[in-house]
Amino acid sequence: MQWDVVIGLEIHVQLATQTKIFSGSSTAYGAEPNTQASAVDLAMPGTLPVANEAAFRYAVMLGLAIEADISRRSVFERKNYFYPDLPKGYQTTQLAQPIVGPGHVDIELADGRQKRIRIHHAHLEEDAGKSLHEDFHGMSGIDLNRAGTPLIEIVTEPDMRSADEAVAFARKLHGIVTSIGICDGNMSQGSMRFDVNVSIRPKGEDKLGTRTETKNLNSFRFMEQAIHQEVERQIDVLTDGGAIVQETRLYDGDTQQSRSMRTKEEANDYRYFPCPDLLPVVIDDAFIAHARQHLPELPDARKARFMTAYGLTDYDAGLLSSGAAMAQLFEDTVKHGKDPKLAANWLLGELSARLNSEDREPANCPVTGAQLGALILRISDGTLSSSGAKKVFEGLWDGEATDVDSLIEARGLRQVSDTAALEQIVDTVLADMGEQIAQYQQADDKKRKKLLGGFMGPLMKASGGQGNPKLFNEILRRKLDR
């Protein structure tokens, strides 16, 4: 049987505010456990939440970026359940009246078509702490540094029909939240976490199948794998005459296995009710207008600008503009290196390959745009050959030096462009290549071009890799075409 896949996403986005959503504690990542947990975060008796205005500003910015309705009045509610990393015994979140209403995000499909993914709503809430089950004196430890970090949870409609669409949406959303600066986008640190709702139905069927939810996927790759696996699992179950159980599943990216966490029957009754410690949040027109005025450039607008201002292709502009960090790298590189096309090639080639192989985000790229720009200048002015440039790039990446010119000198990568010296090398090399010279000179123009490459290898070798290939080429032509 043929199956249709239906996917909806819930995305937890950690907001890049300096302090927590209901307390003044820092939200910085990676501090010693419980050093960023105040009496409020610990839910000490009598302490009270005070809402952080920055979180609302960020939520409104998101709403504007996805062209959503923004609620003039939103309400925090308590979601009650017991867990050691949930200090109050309830999570403060929004349910009936979320701050961001229906909106949409347009994604580009593999065939170039656009598809609109509808956003159901987005609501503000606080993150929980973390339970540490390993290496803690044989007990479980609780780290409440993360407790109270502001999150905005974005809930889509079930509009995606494949893992590719889901990933395209996820990447687009990542680009949006990083571009408007409300999230650092650091997925390995949990700044963006995806819950994936998947169901399947026979092709042509209108009724939705029973869905499962796979929680807390923190990379695009895991998300893609988890969807593929869940779709296959559901097909197997249904093909065997079974039924899908509505359940929450966990996917382990390391083992690439998913398992059931709890079924609907085991689900909590969260007993939501409006939090009496917080007043309803009232957002006025001025607040929204201010946010709109200060809304940074969105990925789509940036893509268009990259095409017109820098002459990039649709494809390159799309790749470079989707994420804020990559876009910034590109603009910094162009600023220092001038040549936009060369900058694009380097960013999408060498730099992207290296990021991928090390599973790094552009935000954590060890090479700065200024460095890459300096490198590109040295390529353009002939100081560096392309192989020399790669070596310099490696040196920058590995932190061997921070300055491009000193790296070139230290490694002796400066190209020889002294024509007299190069001529001498050419003469020496050609002296031993009589046969090849004869072959070349008997060939027609088309063949000659090909044969010319046969001289370049020995020439580069003779020059210790430092001869300017362009000049070698010219000298060769001059000498051989005679």
Next chain:
Amino acid sequence: MHNKTVAELSRDLESGQVSSVELTRHFLDRIQQQDSQYNSFITVTEEQAMAEAEAADQRRQRGDATPWTGIPFAQKDIFCTRGVRTTCGSKMLEPFVPPYNATVTQRFEDAGAVSLGKTNMDEFAMGSSTESSYFGATTNPWGERRVPGGSSGGSAAAVAARLTPAATATDTGGSIRQPAALCGITGLKPTYGRVSRYGMVAFASSLDQGGTMARTAEDNALMLNVMAGFDPRDSTSVDQPVPDYTADLAQPLNGLRIGLPKEYFTDQLSPAMADAVQSAVREYEALGASVREISLPHANLAIAAYYIIAPAECSANLSRFDGVRYGYRCKNPEDLLDLYTRTRAEGFGSEVKRRIMIGTYALSAGYYDAYYAKAQKVRRLIRQDFIDAFDDVDVIMSPTTPSPAFVQGEKTSDPVTMYLEDIFTISTNLAGLPAMSVPAGMIDGLPVGLQIIGRYFDEARLLNVAHQFQQATDWHLRTPND
């Protein structure tokens, strides 16, 4: 010395007639000699009090004293006190020493007041007799084996026995006014939002309000001068100017319009209590006030609505007492569930458990609309009743309680008869209005109180109305056997 009011003691300190050290020593001695009869204090902070008294005397000598500098007072054990254990009358918090001050505590500290210690109360402020305290019941100084009322029974008994000139208290459904009435003292529950709740262990957040207890209205005004005001740490505190509450005390009552709700004066009311209120009202007429009957049509729904809303909020507020971070933890928990269930089963008393269960039930899926949502609608109706009534009158008067202090143990086996103790007081918490209880007569040798309810933020008028009554009567000057 102990028969003097705060206002008188303040003048004596200012004139140098007495020092804070002498005053503090005197009250500490009285507590030591007499409190074994009443059990009104859970913790007496003798050393700290003497140190604060010395500091207060020095401050007064430096010339930057406030009216409160050097005045001893007591704090209900619901206010968090830095370095001094705060039990809330519960085994759950028996070992809890907060690292922070409640805002109310901090304000008294800043004013230079001397804290004698922490007063007894019903566990987590749930009760009307101070019999549910883990630290034993408090006895009413007016009668052996009589309850002092609750939940602020310790504060009321301590003031009545003149172990302290003043005490802080809290009122969620009558917990200031009912014990004030039963102990023959003056108490004020301010408008919701007038006094910060920060550091006040929460029972029902939308109803809880800190307030004052002393022998005279004037002393209540002096207390409110310290306590009232916006607190950025409490989102529900109101940012409104705070008047000098003593400024209008002397205003004559000519033209004052008093409303008597017909729903409160039915044949259900004991003749003795009706007489007490009627003679108080005649006194007011003599002072120039006019009296009319008013209606609060939804008054009969108040108790039912309250016993949904308050338990619902408490069921979430008390979730933080889970044995994980502070307070009581059961011995040798086998696993997480065992830790939770035994900690809470062993740490909470029966009335607290009853209310947590009622509240949990009322918020459960399928019951929310029938209970919690409906109770909130009733609450709005009750509020509107008062708003309408205040179109025609300036204050509303009623008995504070149905009867004088009852005998210990009389109502502990029947929670509903205990809940009916608050039948006249609960509506004002639901509406968020300010209300006082002033001593207004004696029945069989036991004091009874007159409740005076005012408009939102009209505490100054309430205090004026109470003060004028106390200028014309001496009920508030009566003292139990001494």
